[in-house]
Amino acid sequence: MRGTDETHDPARVSWVDSANGHADFPIQNLPLGVFSRPGEAPRGGMAIGERILDLASAARSGLFDGEAQTAAEAASGPALNPLLALAPAPRCALRRAASALLSDTARRSEVEVHLVEASDAIMHLPAAIGDYTDFYAGVHHAMNVGRLFRPADPLLPNYKHVPIGYHGRASTVVPSGRTVRRPSGQTRAPDASAPTFGPTQRLDLELELGVWIAQGNRLGEPLSIAEAGSRIAGLTLLNDWSARDLQAWEYQPLGPFLAKSFLTTVSPWIVTAEALEPFRIAQPARPEGDPAPLPYLWDEADQAHGAFALELETLIQTEAMRKAGVAPHRLGVGPATNLYWTMAQLVTHHASNGCGLNPGDLLGSGTISTPDDTGMGSLLELTRGGKQPVVLPNGESRTFLEDGDALHLRGRAVREGFVSIGFGECVGVIEPETA
Template sequence: MTQSTLNETHNPSLKSWVQSANDGKTDFPIQNLPFASFNETTGGKGFRGGVAIGDQIVDLKAVSEAGLFDGLAKDAVDAAANEKLNTFMAMGKEAWSALRAALSGALAEGSEQQTAMEACLVAQSDVEYGNPCHIPDYTDFYASVHHATNIGALFRPDNPLLPNYKWIPIGYHGRSSSIGVSGQSFPRPKGQTKAPDAAEPSFGPCKRLDFELEMGAFVGKGNDIGESVSIEDAEDHVFGMCLFNDWSARDIQGWEYQPLGPFLAKNFASTISPWIVTMEALAPYRVAFSHPADDPQPLPYLTSDENSAKGGLDIELEVLLQTEKMRNAGEAAVSLATSNMKYSYWTIAQMMTHHTVGGCNMQAGDLMATGTMSGPDASEACAMIELTSGGKNPITLPNGETRTFLEDGDTVVVKGFCKSDQPVRIGFGECAGTVLPAK
């Protein structure tokens, strides 16, 4: 696995001439430089690639048209100037790194390109976002052993984890067409449900709507059908990470999921953050990975020295809730849980490797979600079904409202950032979605 190594773009003393990037609070200092697809909300020039710096966006189409870069960085920015980032993502690691280095140099204090780059900035407050890339396929994994155990205990108290869980990265193929960017709103899904004491199922709106706090990993460079990606090469194929909310209709899921797994309970909406934080930007926040000594150890094809040494990611995660009543009263969203990506039982490299071991051909823009990233503590349970013990223990919010599952008008916000023991903090922005009444 050829993980990104530290270089000048990670230098913690590096500052930008964009002053908002230097305040220590922004998600987007010069050490981050994440990618998105954006357009102005009024008088827009059309969606195109952009890079966040402080409270601004570098318009990559403007950079391309101005001819500010040369060599591989020029080829990369020309590709990233398109409406979607797929072509750029498919170029591979050398191109991604070349553009990051060129942007870092152009945005750094003292850059000779400052005047030219200033003409390429757009305020984030003036834009809307689209999905950063076309997402050909989407796979949802089940990578938190704590979430898997908590959910399993609700349905199988004597045997929460199925025998295969600690041997393979479990996943299912989801629906990419209903993945939307932060700000997404969607009607409450409808479907069949069956109460335990009912003789037959009934049809109607979901009554047990849930969120799931997850991370997403975007594939960059693909592989040919029949070609497996080794654990050593896996991260050469992963472009970057985003925040992900896998909305779930628990009552629909409970009736339909046997024997083939999730279907209508998961296909009505999923929400991602606009910004993709590259794997190169995440290099300072890598942590060691291992399974507990008394657990089964990963099979050889899922094992490498580098994956063990720094396959994990230290990403702080939080999920917040704002009800319609709170919103009308001008009250901010309240935190429901915090967690961390480092609790994942499987690494991104292992997910990529296992996904392709049978010959599956991945494409630029494919999305792999981690599954709910719950931690070992009760305060780190990252879905309502866990937080409320399957709806048996309602949550009381500061304004006196209670929730067992989500109600119409509720907005769920997912946030994430990396700090660890590093001097620089980088973040992912936010991933927000709102539940509307069923149609």
């Protein structure tokens, strides 16, 4: 834990008027991303209200010096991997320098020329993702889904001993706003003797957090739990779209494959570990009788500060709702503390066999759900496997996603005494398989 500093001061305001009171990007956030305007090359930027600080332009101008300049130069290209590969100190220096510049009215004229209107920008993936791994750390999701198939014993024996995960497909991770093409694959009806091939009829969302890896580890050299937290550059919202009917047919014995690999959507901003410092909280205690983690997964400091005070929300807006001007309807809201493992435990376990993690790698937390209907992170849970449709305000109903539906994920860090910060939206609109 690095602790808070002047960049988290709730009294700090910016001369960028839209930042003050902004739901996601006040000056206390300053998330990192990659943007471009039409006809321009993508480069690194920092969100501030409804504008973006162009880090490439600022680096060339001499606004920064020392470690802050080193970090700005590393963020000047089309992906932030060089910045993520740096030690935490230069990233912290860049954050502090940018915060000072954006709050000092005397520097406004020399800084403002490096700001871009967010409405003019196209957002890209913040990093070139070498590998993507999805975990299954949402214990209530695991319980809710397990009850659908194994009512008497919803969790498999290994769940509370080892962070469960599978390797996903990095090439199909896209930034918010990209359409979601309905995938096709093999399915088999319960009363059929053979499978058929066609578009999924049980398309679903999964509300997750994404973990961006900073400095990784060399192949063959595990990471200790004490050092794993420093290898986390920041978090993002992540929707690991799922074709439940494809998954049911293909997942045995090796787990998810085409039912998951067709698309994963992330919010395009990395909310940095430094910005999230005030929102670190204790990991919830395990229920009495649960096994203690093995020593390589246990660290007292991580247990004291390894969880985050985040509020996560899912919303749906059908095509008919959009045409009628009806706002997205909330499906659920709940805390990120519904994770059985901390982010550092996930990173530690991933590298425990010597697997090499690299800057820009992405980890998914697994679906984050509440134990009741208030904040379930998938329609599979909310509709009890498609048996109980969700009725929307305009009279439409859904068991799974239909063409034209838009899914919105939102997330905010909230803690008394600090200015709340957010992730920006993570949105995808379903389009037909034949489009």
